[in-house]
Amino acid sequence: MCGIAGWANLENKPSQNSGKAFLHAMCERMKHRGPDSEGLWLENEVALGMRRLSIIDLHTGEQPVYSEDKSIVVVMNGELYNFGEVRSGLEKRGHKFETNTDTEILPHLYEEYGDAMLEHISGMFAFALWDKRKRKLLIARDRFGEKPLYYGVFDGKLIFASEPKVLLEHPSVEAKINTDALRQYLSFDYVPAPASIYKNIYKLPAAHFLILENGEVKTRRYWNLSFHRNGNIPTIEKAATDLRELLTDAVRMQLVADVPLGILLSGGVDSSTVAALATRFSTEKVKTFSIGFEEDSFDESKYARQVAAHLGTEHYEDKLSVERAADLISEIGTWLDEPMSDGSLIPTFLLARFVRKHVTVALGGDGGDELFAGYPMYFGHKMAGVYDSIPRFLRSNVIEPIVNRLPVSTKNLSFDYKAKRFVAASKYDAVTRHHSWFGSFSIDGQNDLLTKDVLANSSGDIYKGAKDLLATTDAPTQIERMQFLDMNFYMAEDILTKVDRASMAVSLEVRAPFLDPRVAQFAASLPLEYKLKGNKGKYILKKAVEPLLPRNILQRPKKGFGIPIAEWLKNRLNPLMHDLLDSKRLKNQGLFNEKFVELLIREHERGAASHHKQLWTLLVFQLWFDNFMKKN
Secondary structure (H helix, E strand, O other): OEEEEEEEEOOOOOOOOOOHHHHHHHHHHOHHHOEOEEEEEEEOOEEEEEEEOOOOOOOOOOOOEEOOOOOEEEEEEEEEOOHHHHHHHHHHOOOOOOOOOHHHHHHHHHHHHHHHHHHHOOEEEEEEEEEOOOOEEEEEEOOOOOOOOEEEEEOOEEEEEOOHHHHOOOOOOOOOEOHHHHHHHHHHOOOOOOOOOEOOOEEOOOOEEEEEEOOEEEEEEOOOOOOOOOOOOOOHHHHHHHHHHHHHHHHHHHOOOOOOEEEEOOOOHHHHHHHHHHOOOOOOOOEEEEEEEOOHHHOOHHHHHHHHHHHOOEEEEEEEOHHHHHHHHHHHHHHOOOOOOOOOHHHHHHHHHHHHOOOOEEEOOOOHHHHOOOOHHHHHHHHHHHHHOOOHHHHHHHHHHHHHOOOOOOOOOOHHHHHHHHHHHOOOOHHHHHHHHHOOOOHHHHHHHEOHHHHHOOOOOOOHHHHHHHOOOOOOOHHHHHHHHHHHHHHHHHHHHHHHHHHHOOOOEEEOHHHOHHHHHHHHHOOHHHHOEOOEOOHHHHHHOOOOOOHHHHHOOOOOOOOOHHHHHHOOOHHHHHHHOOHHHHHHHOOEOHHHHHHHHHHHHHOOOOOHHHHHHHHHHHHHHHHHOOOO
16 A cells, blocks of 8 residues: 655656656655555656555565666556466566566556456456556556545646645645535535546546646546446345355455555444455454444444354454544545545544554455445435425425424434434435435535635536436446445545545555445346345345344444544534634635534534534534644
């Protein structure tokens, strides 16, 4: 695991200065991603740099790596799980290798297949490749977006890096707010690719590569998940057996490391599945790690302990309190260089820091919900169809007033919270409704929140990118279309970004066996009813791991990795909220209507409504702004 950075001039002209100091500064800014070593390569108009966290080939795995004649140079962040098999094939074709690192297969694959090299690798990665002969730069990101990659064109250079704050170290790059992206953040709780919160800085979307050649920058998608069903749909029993075998092999491949390794165990089905399969291959006790909460309705640690006892793992547990969370919030603000209001970032960071004391690599359960329809929103779309069939006057005059008068609860995913969200989003189309259930501010809410200036200078078509993306999928049902959308937006730019940032902040590598392309493609090829049966998600996954896990773990409802923000904002975090959302401060900032924010705070503090999601989204934005924009 590493971080990469660099640039290439759009025109094949040498830079005015060597740029080595700039490249070193960029690499230093991401030392947390790779504390073990630094690699720099510069030649005329091109610079490639990286920081390394040693995982495989500890002694000879330094980067950059080269082709045999040194005409192709590569730096990579990530792991290529099938590199042994690919390397063996390349050696049979006459390629010679100098190290045992997985990165070294990339220049040789490029020599064999050119841009089609991406079809031959499986893993989590972001890499940059420079072809000296063609004066061509290729940068690419893995199929699901496990590893980040940002880029922008400044002063005639294409500049790229693993994190935005690394780009900001280059003197040509300016930090300015992208107001269209601000509106997306307020709606999604994150900024979906290809935009970023910074004007003129872009994310390379998952499963895409970018080529700079002859002064032109082009991006292209190289892979897409297909929901096509062939004529032979397997029985439930056969599908469960095949899925278990695919997952077993995915876990086996991802257990390869030359450093200590463990499992992130929440006690949910996904992480418990990974832990159960990992125990099959380990010659010593598997280490598992979980985090608990002092607030009971958010605490799942007892389930993690149960699974650990059932599997006989060496289990470690940490506890999150209000005081520790408050301390973490300020710390997170210093490295979270794009705002992301997913509250689970806090326990994810605490867990990563705790785990890093014991191991360098950890496997987690990310991807299971998106692939196997585990989120309650998928069933929500079924219910939305039923709700839409009720006469409008009954919905408007009877149901919605009753729901909106339900007593406010601050418990995790309380009934009143879900019911109010459901009816509030019922008037929208499927895409808008889906993200209104997930996100913070609806389109109407943004009209109240944002100043006239921001509204006039930004696009209100917040969901255009999501709707355009849906045009690229062959998913046959509305729910599967939402799954596809979540894999490309929510999973890539929230879940996986959260895990990457939190783990890399403490130099921990986290892997996701569910995102093995074979597992994902198999899941997509199954009928929807194999995944969402009635109101129960992950039906086929639970069937597949039935022999491995306790029955109550398989049957308990999804809870999520939430934190009690609603209560914290009334108590321990209340002073911080008032400081960051102070009316005078907001007025000077010129982005948000201070009177509307005051109303949200008052109603939340009185218990008249639970605006914790909206207030948290604003609070996180202000933390980001203070750390990365205030000086500008």
